[in-house]
Amino acid sequence: MASTAHQPDRYFVPDPSSWPIFGSIALLLMTSGAVLWMNKLGSGAYVLLAGVAVLVLMLFGWFGSVIRESVGGRYNKRVDLSFRLGMGWFIFSEVMFFAAFFGALFYVRVLAVPDLATPDNQVLYPGFSGQWPSAGPGFKEMFTPMAAWGIPAINTLLLLSSGATVTWAHWGLLKDNRGQLKVGLALTILLGVLFISLQAYEYAHAYQELNLKLTTGIYGTTFFMLTGFHGLHVTLGAIMLIVILMRVLAGHFRSEHHFGFEAVAWYWHFVDVVWLCLFIFVYWL
Amino acid sequence: MEAAHAHESGTGHEHAHHRAGIMRWVTTTNHKDIGTMYLWFSFVMFMVGGVMALIVRAELFQPGLQYVQPEFFNQMITLHGLIMVFGAIMPAFVGFANWMIPLMIGAPDMAFARMNNWSFWLLPVAAILLIASMFVTGGAAGTGWTLYAPLSIQMGIGMDLTIFAVHILGMSSIMGSINIATTILNLRAPGMTLMKMPMFCWTWLITAFLLIATMPVLAGAVTMTLTDRHFGTSFFNAAGGGDPVLFQHIFWFFGHPEVYIIALPAFGVVSQVIPAYARKPLFGYASMVYATASIAIISFFVWAHHMYVVGMPVAGQIYFMYATVLIAVPTAVKVFNWVATMWRGALTFETPMLFCVGFLFLFTVGGFTGLILAMTAVDVQVQDTYYVVAHFHYVMVAGALFSAFGAVYFWIPKWTGHLYDERLGKLHFWLSFISFNVTFFPQHFLGLAGMPRRIPDYALQFADWNAVSSAGAFVFGFSQLLFLYVVLKTIRGGEKAEARPWDGAQGLEWTVPSPAPYHTFQEAPTLR
Incomplete structure (x- = not known):
């Protein structure tokens, strides 16, 4: 079907994406970890670091998608x-x-x-x-x-x-x-x-x-x-x-x-x- | 996870294609799905914040301590304020923006559809942090929503959770606003110049500017609170050369534009609804645009009218008084324009119009009490009394919330494809309108008589009007269950709505079928 090719005259609207929810989970971990860490409770620093790791994963995934779309001529x-x-x-x-x-x-x-x-x-x-x-x-x-x-x-x-x-x-x-x-x-x-x-x-x-x-x-x-x-x-x-x-x-x-x-x-x-x-x-x- | 759907994009299929079940909502990039989520989130938060308000009003029903401890009372007023402002009112208007702006300007979606998803999904994270703060040692922040130092420096862990919640709410607002501003500036259908677009888009464009300008300032203020609390900085510590009043300056530099962040989209809704039921175009379109912009700009230069009693040179007080009163001019332009729009119109009073006319009366009352409060000499007497509480509830509830109800009734045929139950809608309006006034009008008397706000107990002479106010509050609160029932009933069925259910409504949003298809305006429409 020819219409599967991109249509440069049409504004690009991305497909559903899971990256934003990764970002939200990352921020929940980071903020709750930071609160624990600053108040010297439990293993807050590890929760904070886990959040940072999820955030980095999200940034790679999300910007990766954007770069693929850009290089693929979708924009x-x-x-x-x-x-x-x-x-x-x-x-x-x-x-x-x-x-x-x-x-x-x-x-x-x-x-x-x-x-x-x-x-x-x-x-x-x-x-x-x-x-x-x-x-x-x-x-x-x-x-x-x-x-x-x-x-x-x-x-x-x-x-x-x-x-x-x-x-x-x-x-x-x-x-x-x-x-x-x-x-x-x-x-x-x-x-x-x-x-x-x-x-x-x-x-x-x-x-x-x-x-x-x-x-x-x-x-x-x-x-x-x-x-x-x-x-x-x-x-x-x-x-x-x-x-x-x-x-x-x-x-x-x-x-x-x-x-x-x-x-x-x-x-x-x-x-x-x-x-x-x-x-x-x-x-x- | 993206590739699986890549083949579908841009195919020109007009049918809905989205994932099934919960993942549809988690991963969606569709402005209508996201708008719907914003609106439901807003309603849930409205209920949560409402329950907190009822706890406050139950405690204040009689003098003396009845139900809650003073610390918990303080937590309730704080969370009620934060949740209603950031969780209920603002997300409601972002929800309307998401649903309606692309339809109004003929855009296929929001400019950054993926980021739009994130803007929404940050809100539950902030809500989790705020709610969790009630269950940690020391409980939630008990500072009032303004989070003033030095009390905020002394609070427990709940304050840290609140600070991060504010950071995340700020991120959400900034991303949402960048999205809305970019959509309006870049995705209008050919031929729709800025001065031809619906007033709701104009008010949101200016609101987005205000949000992008002020939310980072609030983020800075709470960041300073955080470092003062945990890292030994001295922003708000006089012994270190700082000043607790500095927090108030920074907070209100955000806080006063925030008032218009809430009010301007409400003005936009009223500017859409009144012409539709007056069956006349909006009177003075250009002056509305300029008035909106003037309000936004002046709002940056009036912040210290919240701080007349903290100690300020008289010249400063007089400047802030005059600057504040100046805002009444563009606001009056808007009110007169709405009245002139109705003048000799073929008026009908369906529920959206009732809410907007109710808005017009009560918002104007709130505006007038605002003018009174702007007078330095008067404000010194009524600062931190129930007069202030009455004033801003007239603006926030009868202003922003009533227009949000009006917006739901006005646009719900477009969202669901059904007409709502007009009889129940009108019942909801009259219950809300009367119980609102029963709740808040007596608070003017209480404030003028000297009853301080944010105190769980009061002197005996305030008992009668407090009992009236509490009774009104419970009627108002439970009336909102009727609103929920009307909305659910409309979603489940009801009379079929045409593409343009209101014969006086104009604009591109009424050219698409009701309910609006999952994808609209994939090809830009042509304007006649």
């Missing part, structure tokens, strides 16, 4: 546009997630910490100066805030360069220059991994030599939560880039059909921009 222009809109909205939601944490940072720096040093609060916290960086009036140890112009400045250069290399790789893809595509992607991944390694080194430095920890009052809180969530996103982005490189090596993507590549590039630029805000507001100012 027409309109599906491609849906993916673009969907990725755009998703990145917007990520921006808003970071906005909550940046909002918290600005709030404590501009309002909460100076307010603790006003005469009203001198009864509670005598002698508290309210100067940023501050770990709050109840924090009695000494700590050193993270300097901007060492590793963070190098990291800024690394991430900005990686933004350039991923664009250069994209140009290679557009010109059907697979060599440039592969080299550009590999360089981007290398720069990303280098960034993550330097972040890890910086964290170790903070914990061991600066006495700067997650528990170091509001400065430690905002520093580690903001850079930590960013680092998590860079790690995810790097994993996504590795998947894209493996797909490139497998011969996927054509110059006119490669939104998988572009989506990851968008995501990479997004973590880049978040880093610039971090560098300015967390490290520098």
Whole structure:
């Protein structure tokens, strides 16, 4: 029957799929495991890890289906546009997630910490100066805030360069220059991994030599939560880039059909921009 | 597991092909199946949250402690709020969106049909976590649905389960909203420009934007609560330089748009129903679109009107007061447009119209009490009293829930192929309408007299109106069993519905047969 061939003029609607329920089971295991683990009850860590394993299985299966459908030519222009809109909205939601944490940072720096040093609060916290960086009036140890112009400045250069290399790789893809595509992607991944390694080194430095920890009052809180969530996103982005490189090596993507590549590039630029805000507001100012 | 069905896709077979039994529902990518699941989930949660409300009202029937301990009372008000907002009202409107938006815009399905399945199947996970939180040591969160710090930092394991439930509900909402926004932006039939699409699609497009913008902020707020609880951060700890009020700011930056996330799709439903029974096109379509967008945008800049008494500079209070009152302008545009739509129309009052006219009256009452509460000087007096409870139940129940009932009665012929029992539908409306007002109108008096909310006991002078309110609540609660009966009766049989059972209804959704076939608009329709 000729109609079994795909119909590119028709919007692709996937067949029933079991992957979403795997994702739900994964999240149930992960969340209940995390609750047990954080409250030191039973074998929560194992439940959490089992959930992560199911999630990884689900991601492989689900994205595998998407890749097979894409390579099989099932996605027409309109599906491609849906993916673009969907990725755009998703990145917007990520921006808003970071906005909550940046909002918290600005709030404590501009309002909460100076307010603790006003005469009203001198009864509670005598002698508290309210100067940023501050770990709050109840924090009695000494700590050193993270300097901007060492590793963070190098990291800024690394991430900005990686933004350039991923664009250069994209140009290679557009010109059907697979060599440039592969080299550009590999360089981007290398720069990303280098960034993550330097972040890890910086964290170790903070914990061991600066006495700067997650528990170091509001400065430690905002520093580690903001850079930590960013680092998590860079790690995810790097994993996504590795998947894209493996797909490139497998011969996927054509110059006119490669939104998988572009989506990851968008995501990479997004973590880049978040880093610039971090560098300015967390490290520098 | 995908390959087995791969040969069937795109064949142009118009008949239903889906798996049998439970796996049909677990694996489905069909917007109608998923919409149906959303609606049933919503109804089950409505019942669960309703039972919790009745426990609260039973306790408040008389002064003194009768049935439950104060801790359990607090857990009930918390879970009632969370379940009704995230489990009942929001999924109901996502269910309507799933069922109707592809039919309204002539799309074959939602833009991301597989992700659509996941958006739904995350909800039971969140529900399991929320329900489970009642049975762990210390019980469920007892903070109220707003989960304020520092109480939330001190709660037991139930709070952790609640936090993760909120995370998962957020994921579900964000994925659902991305799907709805993409569907509306990309899958409209040729010729259906944005300014020609049904108002329900417009309100949902703007709601989706609000959800995508605010749910991540809520996720951030509860994440901060989680790390403050377990990892020694100081977001909400003044000794560490943080501030418990910070939680309120972040929460209400989400929480106020959330009000419109619930209200805007309800506005959309009313904008579909009233023209159908007035047999006139919606008055002021373009102004409706602009009003909806204005409400959404302003809603981002008014959050601190929930926080007048936490300590804020007077300039801040005045700003938030004026900004809040500004929302009344586009809202009034909508109310006047609905009234103008009915003006000199050939009106009939079938059940959907009754619910929407009921909405119009009672939502407007809720809007007016909202204006009163927006006045800083007044709010300082009635903050955290039953006046606030009365206000937001007028908006949530008589606003969102009534329009959801209207939507079910309006669209159920399309879903089931049968007309509902008009006599029973009207009975459901009048029972709901009267018992709702008996329940909540006295709460205005209680609040103005100074009865605080979220307290299981009260002073003797509040006894009479509390008894009235509780009596109304039980009538309202049990009236909803009648709704269930009407829906089940309609599913099982009843008068055959035509493709367009309402002679005043316009739009593509009424061009497909009733019940709508499993697959619709596989080829884009042409607009006349």
